[in-house]
Amino acid sequence: MGQNNRAEQHTLIALVEDKPGVLTRVASMFRRRGFNIASLAVGNSEQAGLSRMTFVVNGDDYTVSQVAKQLDKLIDVIEVADITNEPIVTRELALIKVKTTQITRGEIIQIVNLFRANIIDVSSESMVIEITGEQEKTNALYGLLSPFGIIEMHRTGVVAMVRGRANGHHNGHS
Amino acid sequence: MELTGAEIVCESLLKEGANIVFGLPGGAVLPLYGALSSYPDIRHILVRHEQAAAMAADGFARATGKVGVCVATSGPGATNLVTGIAAAQMDSVPMVAITGQVPRAAIGRDAFQETDVTGVTLPITKHNMLVMDVKDVAQAIHDAFHIARTGRPGPVLVDIPRDVLLGEKTEYIWPTETKLPGYRIPGEAPDSQVAAAAELINKAERPIIISGHGVLISHAYGLMTELAEKAQIPVITTLLGISSIPSNHELNLGMSGMHGMAYANLAIDEADLIIGLGMRFDDRVTGRISDFAPNAKIVHVDIDASEVDKNVKTTVGLVGDLKAVLGQMLPKIEANVHIDWLRHIDEMKAQHPSHLVRKSDELLPQYVLQRLTEVTQGRGIVVTGVGQHQMWAAQHCRFTEPNTFITSGGLGTMGFEVPAALGAQLGCPDSVVWSVCGDGGFQMTMCDIATAVESGADVKFAILNNTSLGMVHQLQDIFFEKDFVASEYTANPDFVKIAEAYGIRGIRVTRNDEVVDAVQQAMETAGPVIVDFMVKQDEIVFPFIPSGQSVKEMLEEPAPTETV
Known part of the structure; x- marks a missing residue:
């Protein structure tokens, strides 16, 4: 992600109640207000009954501020934080299924090792590679594997966390 | 005391002070009607169309300030409520809509009169819930009323399957607390921001208050008028804020916006400060945003944080309950007279008498x-x-x-x-x-x-x-x-x-x-x-300021030569 993109991409974290329909409410709000989600990851949090969502949102400051406020307005959303300008770590997991032949297999394995990625399934004509890291790393691996023929890719979306401090619940939207 | 879900709904309605409900029965909600007959303190008004149930509950709520309650059955009964619910959502009206749903085992099977009404109403309610266990009914109704009436009010729909209304009984315990960890009700605004707003008001030479529905909802009309009188600030109302100040008050300029008084719109155009109170700068008020109040700084007070800076960029935006915020602000407001400004507005009023009606032989x-x-x-x-x-x-x-x-x-x-x-x-x-x-x-x-x-x-x-x-x-x-x-x-x-x-x-x-x-x-x-x-x-x-245009494009009737 280049410096120019950074202003247009924001990372938000929300703590939400783990109830039926919460994802629908969040997704519906984004759709209705015309906001654009670049990626969304949801999973359990450290607190029972609460999930944490990480959003990567495209938009200017006005849009993202509205996203945060509209998210916070949802009753099932407990806290929202825009952590874009915080020191954060981000990770995404991707599974990439790539075509292989006897000739290409060795080269692909070399690339995978260079990226510290894992091969988790091998068949005579393909292999499945697991990579974890920032989005750029996955993008780079994808670029290098593309010439071999990518059959399928599945990315989880980014999860993010503020470094050091206890949690991301500290800004004005919470 | 062990009660059915339907009985718990009735008990809860009484606890919430809901003595009148508007509705129309049908199969899925019939158990609730069965229980209603044992609760003579709840008056049921039988409508002819569920749309009327929602709108009557709305009118009831706006007139009384209490939560309006409507009831409908599943499927078409529930979907007929939709327009009334959407109206309540747009105008921040406290409402609880209770709908019957098909029995739990039938949900998701496209059963007779089944509609995913929580799905349908998701974007037009403040919140909604499907209650799948009789043990949750009391909490759901309690939370629904709390959400509907507090903060920025709005409609809450509670969907209850038939077999939750009439099946297993459960011990009825009225919840003492809400279970809403993600729901906060703003009160006062930060003092520093209030001081910043007060300073802008004290320095303004051509200030205007725009008084919206929030002034009524928050019972802040007294304080709003006090602010206006203390600093001699003319008050313009939004459509929904009209009754927030008596029509004959000398500082009341009436409604502005698309069909507002010409002098009110001209005053906004010339103002150096707009004080938006409990209103949301909607397009019928502002016209073309880039030409709205071009000379003015903006102070905006609203209880809904997402309204601040949504439509217009504020100079000072205060999130809080209007009554509380005005209470904080008033002591910081200096008495003022604004003689030139008020005189100028009087002149505009004389030149653009849009409140007058021309004499005509036809019935106008x-x-x-x-x-x-x-x-x-x-x-x-x-x-x-x-x-x-x-x-x-x-x-x-x-x-x-x-x-x-x-x-x-x-x-x-x-x-x-x-x-x-x-x-x-x-x-x-x-x-x-x-x-x-x-x-x-x-x-x-x-x-x-x-x-x-x-x-x-x-x-x-x-x-x-x-x-x-x-x-x-x-x-x-x-x-x-x-x-x-x-x-x-x-x-x-x-x-x-x-x-x-x-x-x-x-x-x-x-x-x-x-x-x-x-x-x-x-x-x-x-x-x-x-x-x-x-x-x-x-x-x-x-x-008439055509949609998307500004006061510069305002169409006016020629000043009448003979008025009534």
């Missing part, structure tokens, strides 16, 4: 409303539908008390005038309630005249009958080369006979000199009355 709708409000002396409640008659009512009706002008603003729901008026009247039985109707809107919901008659809701219906969809007609007149397609009614029913069919009095008025007498007769007659005012068809609502 504006004339009817001026006489009506003269007879009622601005007392009682006026409920309107949507369109030309609504704008004329906003311009010409006079009000003395808060919460006495009830109209569907944000959603602009035609047909609102009939059920909302009956809800308002049942909520305020001692008030005279005039439902100012268009002939179009009236015909959308006139089936519920029967409900008014049955429930003894003493509503006086004034139909401003121009045998057309007047606002559409007006837009076609101005923007579509008078191509009046689909806006003229050629076979309206005889509304006097409609009245007679419902067993109530009907009066037809065709001439100016009949107006006052008809209004007086309607008010002297016990029970609902329909007055059919046959008004001029092609009258235009002025002033």
Whole structure:
């Protein structure tokens, strides 16, 4: 992600109640207000009954501020934080299924090792590679594997966390 | 005490102070009706169409400040509530809608009269819930009322499957707390921000207050008026804020916006400070955003954080309960006189007298409303539908008390005038309630005249009958080369006979000199009355700032040479 993109991409974290329909409410709000989600990851949090969502949102400051406020307005959303300008770590997991032949297999394995990625399934004509890291790393691996023929890719979306401090619940939207 | 889900709903309604519910039964919700008969303290008003249940609950809520409750069955019953719920959401009206749902085992199987009503209403409710366990019913109702009435109010829908209403019983325990960890109600605003706002107000030379619905909801009209008087700041109201300050108050400039008073819009154009209180700078108020209040700094106070900086960029945005924030702010406000500014506004008022009605031999709708409000002396409640008659009512009706002008603003729901008026009247039985109707809107919901008659809701219906969809007609007149397609009614029913069919009095008025007498007769007659005012068809609502334009493009009627 280049410096120019950074202003247009924001990372938000929300703590939400783990109830039926919460994802629908969040997704519906984004759709209705015309906001654009670049990626969304949801999973359990450290607190029972609460999930944490990480959003990567495209938009200017006005849009993202509205996203945060509209998210916070949802009753099932407990806290929202825009952590874009915080020191954060981000990770995404991707599974990439790539075509292989006897000739290409060795080269692909070399690339995978260079990226510290894992091969988790091998068949005579393909292999499945697991990579974890920032989005750029996955993008780079994808670029290098593309010439071999990518059959399928599945990315989880980014999860993010503020470094050091206890949690991301500290800004004005919470 | 072990109770069924239906009994728990009734117990909970009483605990929440809901003594009146508007509804229409059906299969899935029938267990609730079965329980209702054992709760004589809950009065059920049987409507003819569920739409009326939602809108009557809305009118009840706006008139009383209490939560309005409506009930419908699953499927079509629930979907018929939708327009009324959406109207309540747009106008921040506290409402709880209770719907029956098909039994739990049938959910998701496209059962008879099954609709995913929590899905349908998700974007038009403040919150909604599907209660899948009888043990959760009491908490759900408690949370629903809490969410509906607090913060920025709004409608909450509670969907309850038939077998949760009538199945396993459970111990009834009224919850003492809400279970809403993600729900916070703003109170005061940060002192530093209040001080910053007060400083802007103290320094302003040409300030304007725009008073919105939030002033009424928060009961802040007293403090708002105190602020206006202390610093001599003229007050403009939004459509929904009209009754937040008496019409005859010397600082009240009336409504601004698309059909607002010309001088109010001109004042905003020249203002150096706009103080937006409990309003949301919607497009009908601002016109083209880039040309709105071009010389002004903006102080905005609203309880909903997402409204601040949503439509206009504020200089100081305060998130909080208006009454609390004004309480913080008032001691910091210096007394002022703003003599030049007020004098200038008086001059603009004299040059652009858009509150006056020209003299005419034809029956003008504006004339009817001026006489009506003269007879009622601005007392009682006026409920309107949507369109030309609504704008004329906003311009010409006079009000003395808060919460006495009830109209569907944000959603602009035609047909609102009939059920909302009956809800308002049942909520305020001692008030005279005039439902100012268009002939179009009236015909959308006139089936519920029967409900008014049955429930003894003493509503006086004034139909401003121009045998057309007047606002559409007006837009076609101005923007579509008078191509009046689909806006003229050629076979309206005889509304006097409609009245007679419902067993109530009907009066037809065709001439100016009949107006006052008809209004007086309607008010002297016990029970609902329909007055059919046959008004001029092609009258235009002025002033008019076309959609997306600014005060510079405002269309005005020439100042009348002879007025009434």
